[in-house]
Amino acid sequence: MHVTEILPGIPHVESPLFYRIVDTLHLSGEECRIATDLHERGYAVFDFPDPDFDARVARVKASLTPALTVQTNELAGRVQDAWRFDPDVLAIAANEQVLALLTKLYGRPAFPHQSLNFPVGTEQHLHSDSIHFSSIPQRFMCGVWVAMEDVQPGAGPLTYAPGTQKWPVLTNLDIGRRGTGAQEEHAQLPFEAAWDELIEAAAVKKESFLPRKRQALIWAANLLHGGGARTDRSLTRWSQVTHYYFDDCIYYTPAFSDEALGALDMRNVLDIRTGERRDHRYLGELIEGPPPVPPNWRQRLRLRLKYGKLPADFDPIAYYRLNPDVAAAQLDAAWHYLRHGRAERRRYRFR
Numbered sequence: 001m002h003v004t005e006i007l008p009g010i011p012h013v014e015s016p017l018f019y020r021i022v023d024t025l026h027l028s029g030e031e032c033r034i035a036t037d038l039h040e041r042g043y044a045v046f047d048f049p050d051p052d053f054d055a056r057v058a059r060v061k062a063s064l065t066p067a068l069t070v071q072t073n074e075l076a077g078r079v080q081d082a083w084r085f086d087p088d089v090l091a092i093a094a095n096e097q098v099l100a101l102l103t104k105l106y107g108r109p110a111f112p113h114q115s116l117n118f119p120v121g122t123e124q125h126l127h128s129d130s131i132h133f134s135s136i137p138q139r140f141m142c143g144v145w146v147a148m149e150d151v152q153p154g155a156g157p158l159t160y161a162p163g164t165q166k167w168p169v170l171t172n173l174d175i176g177r178r179g180t181g182a183q184e185e186h187a188q189l190p191f192e193a194a195w196d197e198l199i200e201a202a203a204v205k206k207e208s209f210l211p212r213k214r215q216a217l218i219w220a221a222n223l224l225h226g227g228g229a230r231t232d233r234s235l236t237r238w239s240q241v242t243h244y245y246f247d248d249c250i251y252y253t254p255a256f257s258d259e260a261l262g263a264l265d266m267r268n269v270l271d272i273r274t275g276e277r278r279d280h281r282y283l284g285e286l287i288e289g290p291p292p293v294p295p296n297w298r299q300r301l302r303l304r305l306k307y308g309k310l311p312a313d314f315d316p317i318a319y320y321r322l323n324p325d326v327a328a329a330q331l332d333a334a335w336h337y338l339r340h341g342r343a344e345r346r347r348y349r350f351r
């Protein structure tokens, strides 16, 4: 049996057999360096392979700034899944070279499933993404963070605790909490005390990522990371994070699941490249996922009966651009317009 086939349920870069596997993957020197960093430290830095990167960044900033500007003219917040209406965000998320690299490193085809664009530091508490989006088998998930400008220390850089990806993935059961039925509260909040204590007990030193524009960082599913303090709030920190999943998994949110009870909060996972829903699979077998997010055709029909037809010139792309709150909330443009937008006299086309 080939060494890559012994533990197919563990990503190559996360495998206890990593050093045996890596020599068989036909990696370039640079790919091997990235694989080894990811295995040993839980992150790897590389230059984002896109000749049009600077032009894309300029357009993304211009396109998202209106959605991210608050009253005082200050940049704030984040846009989730801007790939739905912004072709440059999509191109960065769907970069073929990055996908090919991840596919090699994990031993399964990678696909992008969520994008986040940040104008400033997030100051997000240290966390493992494994609470938010995980897979069965676990660890078939990673984040790629790319700098859309040089990052200064005061801007609240991305921070991380090297090596922590090797720790067991904490579950609700570990922290004595039921995931099902837990609603309102922030998914990761109940875990934060445990992560902080573990970091302190292991005396792990946190590091900050101070990249130049176009440098990127891959993090492993269970690497503890967050946003550092914004000590100079005048500084921006434009960046994009794309989260990737891999084929042949169940995709779910552990924070709201109780695995031992078979209660999985399965996710509606879209492949950013196609906008289509991805199947959940267990050892190759199709597993029924959650019902699709509204609207399905039945709901559309009901909406149409109740609220009437969409205007003939309705442009969903324009609707997202003109109503970034709808895009940020991940709502279907047509559904939102019929249900709320028309009554609110929202614009749906450029004039």
Ligand SMILES: O=C(O)CCC(=O)C(=O)O
Pocket: 116, 118, 121, 122, 123, 124, 129, 143, 145, 157, 158, 159, 225, 226, 227, 228, 239, 241
């Ligand atoms: O950019 C940051 O500060 C953290 C982002 C993050 O944690 C994530 O996207 O998973």
Ligand SMILES: [Fe+2]
Pocket: 127, 128, 129, 225
């Ligand atoms: Fe995260």
